[in-house]
Amino acid sequence: MSFPFLSVITFTPAVAGLLILLLPAERKTEARMVALAAGVFATILSLYVYFGYDQAAGGYQFIEQYLWVPQWGITYYVGVDGLSLPLVLLTAVVMLTGVLISWGIDDRPREFFAFLFILATGVFGVFVALDLFHLFFFYEIAVFPMYLLIAIWGWVKTREYAAMKLTLYLFIGSVIALVGALAMFVAVRDFTGEASFSMLTISQAQQAGAFDFNVTLGNPFGGAPLLVTSFEKFVFPWVFFGFAVLGGIFPFHNWSPDGHVAAPTAVSMFHAGVLMKLGAFAALRVGIMLLPEGARFHLPWIVLLTLVNVVYGSFIAMTQQDMKYMIGFSSVSHMGLVAMAFTTLNNDGYVGAGLQMFSHGVMTALFFACVGMIYDRAHTRMMPELGGMARKMPFVAVAFIIGGFTSMGMPGLSGFVAELPIFLGVWRARALDVAGLPGWLASLAQQPWYFPLIALISAVSIVVTAAYVLRAVQRVFFGDLPHEFEHHVGDVTVLDKTALTILCGLMIILGVYPAIMAPLIETAVRPVLALLGVQ
């Protein structure tokens, strides 16, 4: 048996977290060193797996499978494909940079790193999951430490509220998706006669027709049934939205800016950078890939919700004075693009979605890191109160501007590489299966101008993004330095600079050399499209 790379990556943070908890409370530096070592180790392994993946062969690689609960066909089952690999790498990078910029946390750092690392294990576990139960298991592990991380180390004013709101939103989403997943499991078991939570088995059974039956909602007051629809069409929205809550889809996005703002810097980075991808990724893996019929049917109208995400999110970001809220809503807008890309059901869109998940993860992590550094020194995040920061911390200013350009989609940076194919994909998308939608929606979705129009409207967000990013850059980093900051605001530490350099470097590398990732993602997109019956 080959070396279990994925398991080692998954459990590195958890083991490091336990080690840290076992250290005596006053050994704070040692705790940080263990955390850093774990971050470096996970990053190196992720890079190895990333470049060791055989693109010519495609499919799932680095597979490991062990029995877990045999009665229910639950296995510990991991593997990566072109869609999950960039996200594994992203998680490792955010973990590493998160440790670097959290070096200064002084209130119970042991617990902080332990909880953060449990979360990281959960995230890795979801990205490499090939078993539905395995996915849920790690998904929940990724969710609940957020509560403690935000509630304990967060921003005093809103942390209790934001932490509870976030946890309940995400938990509600996941349990609703869980019931949908259980229904899928039972349907497959009745069809094949064998209990299995393996997503590969479920997908095969789906192709063989396990879900080709109707669901009838009886009318409790007698008369005709309220709803008769095919299983996939019925279950898809539950599963898709259950996960997409974590991806920040409208109208369930509301937890996310509050959560971002209240969280301490490293947690915001994790939260916006990685956790929101978790939602989008699971919605794709479980929702779209296991229920393609449902996806073909529902996505043409879901695109309207994502349009709201993209445009409305950017306008709300425009009106914010608090930098963290601005970035929080910008995340809603950019993650809306990912969800919108899912609705295209074509190659451009899906490759763009994969790139955007990575690109946005790096970019938001960078933004939150910068804001955290400014806040730690100036003790405010309100843009009108700031100014002239470029003189005090030039390094942060450069990094923020690079991030800002990425966010605007400037060529040469990763944002352009990701967003261009998404817009192309949306432009070319067509509604595939509208029978059963309400009449007006069906005829609307069938119009040849439906998707191009959506692409045009969502392009507005690029302009708005440019406006709020440039405004933020101008207000925060240039202009006059307020007098009270003259003395006590200093430059950032070497560790901070290292973290920023890593993040900026990734955006530039992907921007100038997209071939490092795009073909890889394409290997995974092709099978997805085949499931969807496109191509």
Added chain:
Amino acid sequence: MSFNPFNPETLLAILPELVLVVTAALVMGLDVVWPESRRRGLGLLTAGGLALAAVLALIFSQPSPDNALIFGGMMRDDGLAFIFRLLFMFSGMIVALLSVDSQGVARKGEYYAILLGAVIGMNFMAAAADLIMLYLALETTSIALYLLAGFLRDDDKSAESGLKYFLFGAFTSAMMLYGFSLLFGFTGKTNLYELSGALLSGGVPTLPVLVALLLVLVGFGFKVSAVPFHFWSPDVYEGAPTPVTAFISVASKAAGFAVLVRVMVAVFPDVEGYWAPLVAVISVFTMTLGNTLALAQRNIKRLLAYSSIAQAGYALIGLAALSESGIAAIIFYLLMYTVTNLATFGVIILAVRAIGSDEIADYAGLSRRSPGLALVFLVGFLSLGGMPPLGGFFGKFFVFTAAVESGLVWLAVIGVLNAIVGLYYYLTVLKVVYLYRSERDNETIAVPRAYALALGLCSFGILLLGTAAGPWFSWATAAARGLF
């Protein structure tokens, strides 16, 4: 139905109980002999006796492969009885460990003897295969528990707790006994495994059978604190000495489930079309009411009382699912619930000693005063809330899967919605523990070794059930299979 003739080897099947009787006698004897200063050892001796009994049970009292009826049909030597007996002895052991420094009960021989008596009663409850045996075992347990709940004679709340428990218990027990008498009257049989056939062949009409069923359900519903027979639990939990509360909340409830499952499946299979939906409805009300009322609690013991009502509701889903996997899910759920609740109560016992209050608000700063205790508390509460990688996640998952498998999707949906409400109040308590400060942040809380051992065992159990759930669930499934 054939009864094995008595043979001395069957005594091995009750070897653990014999050990417990000897331990109880020993404890009473040493209580007289030992001076006050040495009596802390009584608790350790009790725990040791229970551990020994559990080990002997594992070696000598493995269930017979053919689920034989032994002692003239009084007991059934099957997997269900085996698992539950181990569970009771484990929880008895943990409770004894948690009692050794607990105010008012720690140095009293009779306390430990009664505790052992309760465990013996529960062991026989789990194994009983005859109405007479069942009732005797149940009363042995109940009377011991009434005494334990009211053990702090000088404390009004404890006395009230004992009396209230007794009054409710005696009333429901009488109802149940009436149900038993009806069953006996219809059939002339007392053996559980003959009743069903006798009911069918005797042509007893459905209605009287249902009346008997309802009466029996009242008694068992009281034991598991299902709505509407739950009224006793908050007051009893609050007033009883905390180790006793822990014991009532896990062992007594588990014993109730053991007899509930056995009797329902063995005696009433022909009317399952009636009681399965009824159990589903009871489960919905139990979950919902428990969780809703828990939201408003300010006292940690009352909060856990309502939480334990809600937990019983989740477990009942498994019975409503009416399948082998459903019963297996109940057994797993109770295993998980037992270790989890014992861990939480263990922390509370220690915290109360240091804080001197049961109010949730007074738990502020616990994470600074004792990070280890706070961590156990966190593990326990998140497990109750159903978070991985802790036992509670698998517990809920199995129960809900069993429900969906039996077509009860609506019940699973109500269950998961309840899980969200539950998570809310568990998190609220954790927030107080981790977030708020108190004036005494710098005073650490001492954790005696016996408590550290008990808490360590329980935390390990929670993590074990939450990660390597497979073997445990296989075990539970094998036991469930023996019932059908």
